[in-house]
Amino acid sequence: MNKVLSIDLAHATIRNLGLCLLEEKQGRIASSIYLEPSQLGLADPPDSTAFGAAIFKFCLEEHIHLLLLDGPQGWKDPANGLMHSRVCERILNTPAKTGTLGQVKPANYSQFVEFSIAVFATLVARGARLATDAVIKPAQDGLLVLESFPLSAWRKLKIAPLPAKSKATPFVCESKCCELLMHVGLESKLCPSHDELQAFVAGLAGIAIVGQKDNGYVAEGAPPFQHEGHWVEGLIVNPTLTQPRC
DSSP, X not given: XXXXXXXXXXXXXXXXXXXXXEEEETTEEEEEEEOOGGGGTOOSSOOHHHHHHHHHHHXXXXXXXXXXXXXXXXXXXXXXXXXXXXXXXXXXXXXXEEOSTTOEESGGGHHHHHHHHHHHHHHHHTXXXXXXXXXXXXXXXXXXXXEOOHHHHHHHTTOOOOOOTTTOOHHHHHHHHXXXXXXXXXXXXXXXXXXXXXXXXXXXXXXXXXXXXXXXXXXXXXXXXXXXXXXEEXXXXXXXXTOOOO
C-alpha cells in the first residue's frame, strides 16, 4: 500500500497541528489514522528548520513518498500580473494573500505564511521536490511535497466546508467526519479533531495521485520556481468529486 501524510499546519504551537496518515490500495483509500506530533519528533516551540527536518526524516523512515502541507510554498511572482497574491490564491480565493517577498495580507497571517514557506524550503533543501505540472506523477522514491487548502477541498468534493474552529463543536466535527467517510466509502470509529479532519480531507488528493487517478484531483496555480534566491508561486492540490471510492 502507498502512504500519504497530510498536515494541517500551525506555527504557534504543535497542539494545533492536524496530522493524518492515509493509505491507498488499488486506487482507493484503504485506511486513515491520526498521529501525535511526538511521533514525528515535533516539539514546541515550532521552528521551521527543525520542523521540516523532522517531517522529512519521518517520511523517509516510514517510506512515505507524498506529503501535503496546508500552507503557502512560495511568495508571489512579481511578474504574475496580480496585485497582492499568487495565482493559486486568486483562483481559490484563499483568506491569506501571499504577496512579494515579506508582504502578506492581512498582516496577521504573516507569521504563518513565513513559517510555511520556510518549512517547504527546508524540505526542498533536504531533497524533496515540488509539483511543477498540473498532471502530477507520484514519486517512486524520495519525497514529493504538495500544497493543500482544506477549505477548497471540501468545496471541490461538493460538501459544505467544515466551519471555522471557533464555531465547530465536537458534534459538528463528528458529523462532518461521518459525511466525509460516507463520501469516500471508508469505515472508521476514530473521532478526529478539527485540525485532523482538515488534514484528512486535504489528504484525499494524495490518495488519487499515488493511485494514479488523474480525475481524482486538481492542481491549480502557477508552477513554483526560484526568483532572486527564494521560491515563488506554486500549485494548490485538491481532491475532486470523482475521488475513487471503496
